[in-house]
Amino acid sequence: MPARKTLMILVKMLFLLLTAAPVFAMQGHIPLPEGIRADTILVEKAARLLTLYRDGQRIKSYRISLGGKPVGPKVRQGDMRTPEGRYRISLRNEQSRFHRALRISYPNTHDLRRAQNLGVSPGSDIMIHGLGERFAWLGRHHYLADWTEGCIAVTDEEIEEIWRLVPDGAGVLILP
Structure with a gap:
């Protein structure tokens, strides 16, 4: 096999490994200790990442899809x-x-004040x-496109796990 072709194959394999490794690490099913509960959800919009925390310690992270225009606040x-x-x-x-869906307490007082000053409705039901039936075909690659109306989407299997791990009242911090 010519050296150039071998080099190209190695470069492609390295690229696939480097880009896929973080996804496999997050998407893989790692059993969590029984009874563990998250007290905080951190959403990093730019990274397309949702992470569950308990007492400041990371429990697990998930790849996410966002609203169709994800840059900037709602x-x-x-x-x-x-x-x-x-x-x-x-x-x-x-x-x-x-x-399944966990409602976020949007709008908060800051969001309400901003919308009132602009003379608009802030919206709700975030x-x-x-993914549900309509978007199930996206599977674990759903995060490659932002398709919601402002919500945060994970796979159905992931929302099942998040549903079990996150109690009502848990804090949610959404960063740009």
């Missing part, structure tokens, strides 16, 4: 943006069309949810 209803700020898990929807 300002108004229909802007396709995912909010930024401090929130809480305020409600559970077991019958969500996106499999959730962490699964």
Whole structure:
């Protein structure tokens, strides 16, 4: 085999390993100790990453999809943006069309004030949810496209795990 062709194959393999390794590490099923519960959810929009914490210690991370226009904070209803700020898990929807959903307490007082000053509705119903039947075909590669209306999406299997690990009232910090 010519040296150039061998080199190209090695470069491609290295690229695949480097880009896939973090995904496999996060997507792989690692059993968690029984009864462990998260007290904080950190969402890093730019990294497309949701991480669960307990007493400041990382429990597990998940790749996420965001609203269709993910840069910047949510300002108004229909802007396709995912909010930024401090929130809480305020409600559970077991019958969500996106499999299961945990409602985030958006809008907070800062969001309400900003929307009022602009004379717009801030919107509501921002959730962490699964893919549901309509987007199930995306599978574990769902994070490669931002497709929600402002919510945070994970796979159905991941929302099942998050559902078990995150109690109502847990803190949610969404960073740019």
